[in-house]
Each structure stands twice: as C-alpha cells, then as structure tokens.
Amino acid sequence: MAEHTPLTRELEASGVPTFTDVERALRAVATAHRLTGPPRHRRTPRHPAPGGAPVGTGYLAARRLLGVAGVPFPWAADIPPGTRDPVAAAASLSAPVVLKADWLEHKTEHGGVATGLWDPGALRAAYLDMVERLGPHRYVVEEMDRRPDVVEVLVAARRDASFGPVVVVGAGGVRAELSRDLALELAPCSRATALAMVSGLRTAPLLHGWRGGRPVDVESLVDLVVTVSEVIAGRDDIEEVELNPVRVAPDGALAVDAVVLAAGAARSGTA
Numbered sequence: 001m002a003e004h005t006p007l008t009r010e011l012e013a014s015g016v017p018t019f020t021d022v023e024r025a026l027r028a029v030a031t032a033h034r035l036t037g038p039p040r041h042r043r044t045p046r047h048p049a050p051g052g053a054p055v056g057t058g059y060l061a062a063r064r065l066l067g068v069a070g071v072p073f074p075w076a077a078d079i080p081p082g083t084r085d086p087v088a089a090a091a092s093l094s095a096p097v098v099l100k101a102d103w104l105e106h107k108t109e110h111g112g113v114a115t116g117l118w119d120p121g122a123l124r125a126a127y128l129d130m131v132e133r134l135g136p137h138r139y140v141v142e143e144m145d146r147r148p149d150v151v152e153v154l155v156a157a158r159r160d161a162s163f164g165p166v167v168v169v170g171a172g173g174v175r176a177e178l179s180r181d182l183a184l185e186l187a188p189c190s191r192a193t194a195l196a197m198v199s200g201l202r203t204a205p206l207l208h209g210w211r212g213g214r215p216v217d218v219e220s221l222v223d224l225v226v227t228v229s230e231v232i233a234g235r236d237d238i239e240e241v242e243l244n245p246v247r248v249a250p251d252g253a254l255a256v257d258a259v260v261l262a263a264g265a266a267r268s269g270t271a
Contacts, residue, residue: 001018003020017161031163031184032163053068055237055238055260055261055262055263056260058138059102059140059257060076060102060138061260062241062258062259063076063258065260066228066243066258069231070223071227071228071255072220072224072254073254073258074143074145074254074256075092075094076141076142076143077089077092077141077142078138078140079127079138079139079140081137082136085127086099086139087120087124089141090141093141093142093143094143095119096146097123097141097143098114098115099113099117099130099140100112100113100139100141100142100257101113101130101137101139102137102138102139102140103137103138108174111130111133112134114129115144116144117144123141145249145254145256147249147251148214148249149213149216149250150247150248150249151203151206151216151248152171152172152173152248153170153171153246153248153253154170154171154172154243155167155221155224155225155242155244156240156241156242156243157240159238159239163186164186164187165186165187165188165229166185166232167184167189167197167225167228169182169183169194169201171201171202171203172246173245181203183197183200185197187230188226188233189229191222191223194222194225194226195222197225198218207248214250216249217249217250218248220248220253221246221248221253224243224253236263237263238260238261238262238263239261239263239265240259240261241260241261242259243258244257
C-alpha cells in the first residue's frame, strides 16, 4: 500500500498493520505464525527496568543505562571534550587500552577506534590523531579485552511497529550485517527462550568449542539476552538497544560497544 494516505492512517489508528512492499508483509506474517505456535515461555521482568538512568547519546550514556540493568562492560574512563592530554584519564586502567569516539555508532568505519595502546605515548598519539580527524568531542578510554577463545555475538532489542518490543541475538562483530545469522523473539523473554535463540544460530557451534577451541560461557550470554529483553520491555522511552560485539569467553560475557536510542530518535551512521 502507499505510505501516509488517509486509508493507511485510518487502518493504523485501528490497530491494523500496513506494509508498503510484499517482502515486509510476508516477513511479518511468517513471524506472526511462528509466535502464535507453542508457548515460548514469555515472562515478566526479574527486576524493574532501570528507571534512574536517562536515555542519553553516545557510548558512555549507553554504558551507564545498561550497566544499571546488569550488562557487564570493561573498565573505562571518560575523556571530556577539550581535553589536551588523555593519559591522566587512563591512569586507573590496566594496559592495553582502547580509545573510542564516544558519539559515533559505527566507530570502525569512521576511524573512531584505536586498539592495543600499551603505553601513555601510544594513547596520546592515537588521541591527538582522532581529535585532528574527527574533532574535539567526547572520547572514551577502555581496558582492552584480550581473553582467548572469544566468540563475538550481537545482542539487540527494538520496538517493532507490528509486534512491540522484540529481542534479537546473532553473529556479531564487524561482519554481523553480512552473515545475517539472527534469532528474534518477543520481549521480555525467559532464559529458556533465550537459550533456544542462542542454540538455533548457524554459528552456535562456535560457542561450544569449534575445532579445538574452548567452550564459552553460554549461560552468561543467555543472562545478557534476558536482561536486554527486559530493558526494551520495561522502558517506553527506549526505541532500540544494540550491543555489538558482545565478547563471550569461557569465563563470561563482556559488551564492548553499545548504542541506546531514545524513542522517536532517528538512527544515523555518525550520531
């Protein structure tokens, strides 16, 4: 159907979904069919969604909000706009560290990440380079996760126009959009549903020790999926959450990048 016509507005106001192309309509029908099958063990949240953490912009704001909910992140420090030397901010962190442009969503694509910074000189040089290229904005310095046998996973949630809050898990890292290995369920979800989502991925064998690798802590990943599902279900002021990558190792999961979009916010590649 055409977009934004009197008829589509009347249908949507009555709770009838409308679609502008056949592919989107068929995907919605397929999802509706799957979700009306046997019960998927939906549940109420274990604890209230974080009410005290506002929905801000940038990585640090996302860390604060999701950290209150229980999402684990590496230790990090803020480098405010206009800082001349970042070394003091990193004094309490263990090397090597990672420098990140706080405000960028797709940091790697814009040259907004520098990894493996072992000493103050390397951190200072990386910071001055980013400021020169990207501007004197807010940056983040964070301990670098160097654990072996890590599998990178994407955990996300959004407010779907047809189905409401949904949670997504899939193959993560810089190739996440290429692999399209994803599982989706309504939010909030139970641990049983989260485990089924993780186990159903094509890349699930990587989690269980692929070709000599050690199995990772799948339970910690399941906990994180449940937590993110509770955040999107419990906060009407959040439109979207994305953790990519979540680095899952034998001793647990760590989210090393995060985006939280406020309801009504438009997503872009740079904000």
